[in-house]
Amino acid sequence: MVIDSIHTSDAVRTLDASLQADLEQLRGEGLFRPLRVLESAQMAEVVIGGRRLVNLSSNNYLGLNTHPRLIEAAVEAATEWGAGSGAVRTIAGTQSLHQHLEARLATFKRTEAALTFQSGYTVNVGVIGSMLEQGDCVVSDKLNHASIIDGIRLTKADRILYEHTDPDDAERALKEARDRGYRRVLLITDGVFSMDGDIAPLPELVERAEKYDAAVMVDDAHGTGVLGRNGRGSTDHFDLHGRVALNIGTLSKAVGVVGGYVAASQTVRDHLIHKARPFLFSSSHPPAVVMACVAAIDVLEQEPQLIERLWDNARYLKKGLADAGFDIGRSQTPITPVMCGEAGQAMALSDQLMQRGVFAQGIGFPTVARGQARVRTIVTATHTTAHLDAALAAFSEAGKAIGLL
Numbered sequence: 001m002v003i004d005s006i007h008t009s010d011a012v013r014t015l016d017a018s019l020q021a022d023l024e025q026l027r028g029e030g031l032f033r034p035l036r037v038l039e040s041a042q043m044a045e046v047v048i049g050g051r052r053l054v055n056l057s058s059n060n061y062l063g064l065n066t067h068p069r070l071i072e073a074a075v076e077a078a079t080e081w082g083a084g085s086g087a088v089r090t091i092a093g094t095q096s097l098h099q100h101l102e103a104r105l106a107t108f109k110r111t112e113a114a115l116t117f118q119s120g121y122t123v124n125v126g127v128i129g130s131m132l133e134q135g136d137c138v139v140s141d142k143l144n145h146a147s148i149i150d151g152i153r154l155t156k157a158d159r160i161l162y163e164h165t166d167p168d169d170a171e172r173a174l175k176e177a178r179d180r181g182y183r184r185v186l187l188i189t190d191g192v193f194s195m196d197g198d199i200a201p202l203p204e205l206v207e208r209a210e211k212y213d214a215a216v217m218v219d220d221a222h223g224t225g226v227l228g229r230n231g232r233g234s235t236d237h238f239d240l241h242g243r244v245a246l247n248i249g250t251l252s253k254a255v256g257v258v259g260g261y262v263a264a265s266q267t268v269r270d271h272l273i274h275k276a277r278p279f280l281f282s283s284s285h286p287p288a289v290v291m292a293c294v295a296a297i298d299v300l301e302q303e304p305q306l307i308e309r310l311w312d313n314a315r316y317l318k319k320g321l322a323d324a325g326f327d328i329g330r331s332q333t334p335i336t337p338v339m340c341g342e343a344g345q346a347m348a349l350s351d352q353l354m355q356r357g358v359f360a361q362g363i364g365f366p367t368v369a370r371g372q373a374r375v376r377t378i379v380t381a382t383h384t385t386a387h388l389d390a391a392l393a394a395f396s397e398a399g400k401a402i403g404l405l
């Protein structure tokens with residue numbers, strides 16, 4: 001890829017040299033990772049480096065990305081409506097398709113309205129960044145997703161963190177916020193935590209927030225399609241409809257496409273349309289994306305057996321890993337971490353698994369705390385028992401090879 005004939009200036013080379021120093025540091029910590037390139041569709045088996053592997057690395061919980069109904073909807077939409085939307089939502093980029101998806105999402109999530117964004121990342125950055133200003137306060141779980149943290153960084157609002165999934169500590173933070181007399185107080189939590197697979201104690205958090213007059217925002221990126229009736233998410237799982245002000249979700253994980261949304265009141269929707277910067281200044285989804293997402297909601301409503309299969313597979317893999325002697329953390333969902341300690345161990349386990357036909361990514365700092373590196377697995381509804389047995393055998397051998405078992 002290097003083009004010899006291009007002369008690079010001193011300034012270009014100086015920047016590269018400076019960046020190389022950062023990369024050297026990552027290398028030293030065992031955190032420099034080449035991108036894994038999939039030479040196949042994202043499925044229960046994938047091809048990497050010409051080899052077919054059992055894939056435990058995707059967020060494609062239900063295999064919807066290759067579901068025939070989604071593909072058909074995408075093809076039809078592209079044929080009829082074109083490849084791109086051509087504008088930001090507020091200028092000319094809102095098509096009836098976008099409105100249709102939002103109406104479907106609102107009904108699915110049992111809220112008055114919904115608004116879609118380009119991704120789950122941008123919805124968090126857009127919602128938090130636009131709704132809170134100086135004189136407001138965020139009360140946030142210490143292990144909330146990076147996109148929530150980045151959203152918080154964009155506001156001049158104060159922030160009070162509470163200990164991970166601890167309602168009593170959240171209450172301390174909420175009380176502190178109330179006593180300081182802020183205009184708006186928003187408690188934010190992941191519904192399901194993406195690295196540990198634990199579920200936020202939402203009923204307790206909502207109750208405490210109500211006691212101190214704070215609103216609750218749940219990021220259900222890993223809850224939608226997994227928890228609740230037909231995968232409606234953690235608000236539905238805990239029957240908290242009407243008590244969670246902002247239901248954030250992604251269309252990139254179980255829904256199988258790409259995008260993010262907030263399901264909330266009509267007032268929230270109107271507010272975001274006028275204030276959320278990713279909504280105002282970044283173009284809307286192509287028609288194929290929108291209609292594939294609509295088809296995904298149809299599938300969630302009509303094929304709940306996919307979610308049952310996902311949970312059966314999750315229980316099977318968890319039991320197998322625990323029986324083999326691995327520390328699989330505190331997960332309550334299909335996200336199953338295999339704890340490794342230092343990043344080097346996690347990367348070594350991932351490499352050993354790859355040699356044995358299993359693709360499961362090692363994850364280290366900054367995605368998780370130092371010393372808590374892991375190989376994170378996510379099973380899907382489309383894995384067969386044979387896939388899972390092969391994966392378990394590979395885990396046992398790989399774990400022994402690196403001295404983790």
Ligand SMILES: *Cc1c(COP(=O)(O)O)cnc(C)c1O
Nearest residue numbers: 119120121145194221250252259
């Ligand atoms: C993955 C994830 C996001 C980002 O969603 P994208 O659609 O991939 O941008 C946001 N929040 C949480 C909790 C996530 O796990």
